[in-house]
Amino acid sequence: MKYFFTCLLSLFVLQFSIQAQATKKSAQKFGLSVIQSFFDHNCDYMFDHFDSSIKSIQGGQTVTITPDTRKKFCEQNPLRTGVPVSYTLYQENYAPKVYTPAELSQKFPEWQTNIQLQAGDYFFDGGHPVAAGNTRMFKTNSMARFAIRMVGGEWKIIAI
DSSP, X not given: OHHXXXXXXXXXXXXXXXXXXXXXXXXXXXXXXXXXXXXXXXXXXXXXXXXXEEEOTTTOOEEEOOHHHHHHHHHOOOBOSSSOOOHHXXXXXXXXXXXXXXXXXXHOHHHHHHHOOOTTOEEEETTOBSSTTOXXXXXXGGGGEEEEEEETTEEEEEEO
């Protein structure tokens, strides 16, 4: 009987682990689609995936999303100008990372304190270079870093 419960528990843990990995891969795929939207000059894609309010990763302030916010946001381009940039170059020069709340707490404790990720949330770091000195694509890496949450069956950006 003890062996049966041990096997059952092992199966449960394995299933949970596989499901968590699949969700993390989904978060990675979504994050990369947001990065792709920068290169496609499609600010609507990212903006359409903002939650109704988002937090600042740096300071923790909350901003309510309005049509005026959209206009101001879309006027800004996070990509560098004056140098050739493309999604292919991005893929060659960056190694995006996805962090769970616990992983974010270990890597960037101040950011976790500011944005308070919950279970099921993820932090996408699309500004993580493959190596020092590689081609920089962004004016600042902050636009390539954001927190996401599954809301109503789709990923929403909850912090940037």
